[in-house]
Amino acid sequence: ATSVSLSPPSSSLRRAQHVVERWLRQGQRGGWRRSPPFWASPPSCTSPPPCTQRTRRWTPTPPSRWTRWTRSSSAAGCVRFRTPTPTLTLTATLPPPQQTNTKRLDSPAVRKHLNTFSLRELWPVIHMWTMVSQRWVQFVWDAVETVNKEGIEGDIVEAGVWKGGCTMAMVLSNMRHNTHRNFWLFDTFDGLPPPSKEDDEKAKVSYDLIQKGLDKTREANRLVENGKWNYGPLPVVMNAMAFTNYPRDKFHFIKGKVEDTLPVTKLPDKIAILRLDTDWYLSTKAELEYMYERLQPGGLLFVDDFCSWGGSRKAVAEFFEAKGMDAFEIAKEEPCLHYWKK
CATH class of the missing domain: 3.40.50.150 (Vaccinia Virus protein VP39)
Structure with missing residues (x-):
């Protein structure tokens, strides 16, 4: 059996970083809905997916309600999900009934x-x-x-x-x-x-x-x-x-x-x-x-x-x-x- 390394060359790695960073920026605006390809792993990953290492710059921070990363065996361990919109509960306090104004x-x-x-x-x-x-x-x-x-x-x-x-x-x-x-x-x-x-x-x-x-x-x-x-x-x-x-x-x-x-x-x-x-x-x-x-x-x-x-x-x-x-x-x-x- 022939063993093939899936680690991209350095130039490809830079291109992948550029693509993923662009995806992240789009994700912050709510525009990205596709999972990144299997080869778009964090830079420190040298082994085939699923990868388990994470670097801080790969974790999208603002806004946290838009994106998060989690492990997934189907997408190289890097999948973005939109978190559910929180339910808004409105409460109101009604004023006590007023006495009838006869003059009015x-x-x-x-x-x-x-x-x-x-x-x-x-x-x-x-x-x-x-x-x-x-x-x-x-x-x-x-x-x-x-x-x-x-x-x-x-x-x-x-x-x-x-x-x-x-x-x-x-x-x-x-x-x-x-x-x-x-x-x-x-x-x-x-x-x-x-x-x-x-x-x-x-x-x-x-x-x-x-x-x-x-x-x-x-x-x-x-x-x-x-x-x-x-x-x-x-x-x-x-x-x-x-x-x-x-x-x-x-x-x-x-x-x-x-x-x-x-x-x-x-x-x-x-x-x-x-x-x-x-x-x-x-x-x-x-x-x-x-x-x-x-x-x-x-x-x-x-x-x-x-x-x-x-x-x-x-x-x-x-x-x-x-x-x-x-x-x-x-x-x-x-x-x-x-x-x-x-």
């Missing part, structure tokens, strides 16, 4: 801006939090406009708020004029309680089906959650109110069955709009008895369930019959809407 909200500039919006534009947000149709939400939106334009004093009260969509509409409508009115929200915030003996058979059957888990239609429409009918937890309602950016101190959340909470609650002296949506006889009758007298002349009373549930209709009929008053019906189709102007 209740300004001509803000009211002028809000007056450019209609309920139709805001409906994609509101409809997620209400079961009331857009037509009837538009009706209470306009009612808030009316009491503001006519100068009717008093707060706005809603009994039976579910997840707060209808209240959102009234709040946003009121912000077009002022941020002085208080909003009172009465609800169990834990779903509808069982109907009483004064309620109709339809209500009792519907409630029993839900308790047995047999009302799949209402479950599919998110009207039943965890066996609770019309479940609207308080945090969800408060979040909906926060969306409006209305002053937080203007909201009053009263949790519990209204027939239990009304007798022990310090109610507003004046009410401009009273909207009732608690479905059953006992709650509707208590709401009328405790709050109707506080409704100001020119104020509006809405009973959302007058046509839907017999108990609510019975309570309204008994209350107005006792006072010798007639109901002014606005719509006759199902589900109908009734309101009274005091």
